[in-house]
Amino acid sequence: MAEHVRFASSSGPMLAGLIDHPEGEVRGWGVFAHGFTLGKNSAACSRICKGLAAEGIGMLRFDNLGLGDSEGEWGDGSFSARVADTVQAVRYLSDTGREARLLVGHSFGGAAVIAAAHLVESVNAVVSIGAPYEPSHIEHNYDALVERIMEEGEAPFLIGGKALTLKRHFIEEVRATDLRERINTLHRALLVMHSPTDNTVGIANASEIFRAARHPRSFVSLEGADHLLTGPHQAGRAARIISAWADPYLADD
Secondary structure: OOEEEEEEOOOOOEEEEEEEOOOOOOOEEEEEEOOOOOOOOOHHHHHHHHHHHHOOEEEEEEOOOOOOOOOOOHHHOOHHHHHHHHHHHHHHHHHOOOOEEEEEEEOHHHHHHHHHHHHOOOOOEEEEEOOOOOHHHHHHHOOOOHHHHHHHOEEEEEEOOEEEEEEHHHHHHHHHOOOHHHHHOOOOEEEEEEOOOOOOOOOHHHHHHHHHOOOOEEEEEOOOOOOOOOOOOHHHHHHHHHHHHHHHHOOOO
16 A cells, blocks of 8 residues: 655645555665656656666655645746756655656656756666757747747646646746756766657657767656556566566665
């Protein structure tokens, strides 16, 4: 059974999380950052975390600001807020005696964990799954609203039947974020996972991330998978690969 937890976001509102406890011998702990508007119960997030827990790696997954069971307004968030809240999740685990050595991020969360790793000394390994090389890539999700948002300051953004508020500061910050330098100076082991059939975030993004990274770096093709890893066994396969790859980096320094 997953443990329900709550911890403060970087801006104050409480974030809701789930800790998937490791089965058998505890090999280590990690934090998972979900995609743009997905949440902790999305297929990729929940299945990979449960898969890693079955392999002895406990994982904390959480809803970003204003999503799922978390407090706050989604529109008050930004890329830097997601990075800071990922750091908050790592610190929460640490405060409960569970040092996070692993960060895993899916899609927009993949970019966030690369940036967050710079801010937490305990992390030895980072995994990006279907991540964009440039965070501004997500603009295709709301390109029809950009002109209105830039003129009026905000606009309702419909996703999954729910209206979220997208604000000008989010667009401006995402456009100004340069991930290349953060990848190049990561100084952690990096595993880049991407599907060549990803029609949401193209495989070229993985190539750019891998080229910008320094060793130790690895790339795994998730052939046949869609962006959300919703197909049978796709997330489970990713979890097993992450588990094997991360093994040398889970122990204390």
